[in-house]
Amino acid sequence: MIVRSLLSGAAFAALTLIAPAAVAQSQPYERMGPQQDWTVDVGVGALYSQDSNGDTGGKANVVPYIAANWRDRIYFSPFEGLGWNVVSTDTFRAGLQLRPRFSPDDIEGLTLDRPDFGAGAAVYAYQRLPGNIVVGGRVSRDVTDVSEGTEYHASIGHQRVTPIGALNVSAYVRGGDRKLADAYYGVSPAEALANGIPAYAPDGGLQGAGATAMLITPLSPRWAAGGLLGYERRLGDIADSPVSQNDDSWRVGAFVVRRFGG
DSSP states (O other), X not given: OHHHHHSOHHHHHHHHHHHHHHHOSSSOOOOOSOOOSEEEEEEEEEEEEESTTSSOOEEEEEEEEEEEEETTTEEEETTXXXXXXXXXXXXXXXXXXXXXXXXXXXXXTOOOOOOOOEEEEEEEEEEEEXXXXXXXXXXXXEOSSSOOOEEEEEEEEEEEEETTEEEEEEEEEEEEOHHHHHHHHOBOHHHHHHHTSOOBOOOOEEEEEEEEEEEEEEOSSSEEEEEXXXXXEXXXXXXXXXXXXXXXXXXXXXXXXXXXXX
């Protein structure tokens, strides 16, 4: 393979070990190396987000990174939470997840009751098409009484090996019910009176569309570095919320990770 010839043997080994798990363990992209019985990835990353979940401004965080996988059946990652591939074939995966939902940042100048950290129970299914394109989606429901809402998410993605590492790009749309929209973008009458903004009760429906890109670059047989970039445009009723005057959000990050496994 031409791309493989541009990488050192050690670098290609690191790529085949680390890249698939770092991108998505629920999605059946073409395998880049032999399956291991178990793996644990440990590292650290830096993340900058701009106007995520409303007009929250820019915020930078240093965050730990840990991911684990057992025979492509049971897995954990910061992106997908705890998951189980109930059905796992070469081109199709379907299963269950317990996904984290992080608390949104406060909005400067406003005193609002923003949701706490929560989690959702999700079901998903993804199919690989020719060209290493994966399509599918998931439906999740809050199980921590944070919103009691339901969210749906559909995506199409592509993964390839480049001269500097594994690149995954995807586009998606997401939506949810009224409870989910109200928890994150609603304004109660009491909050409206206290902050001098209109009360707002959004309905359910389409809530956003966006794209993400992630690049995993091998450093050695057990070490790799990665970068990610994401953009989303808020849509529907949540775009009309008084806490979302700017409907564009960005996220950029970088991380370094070390793999353990056998």
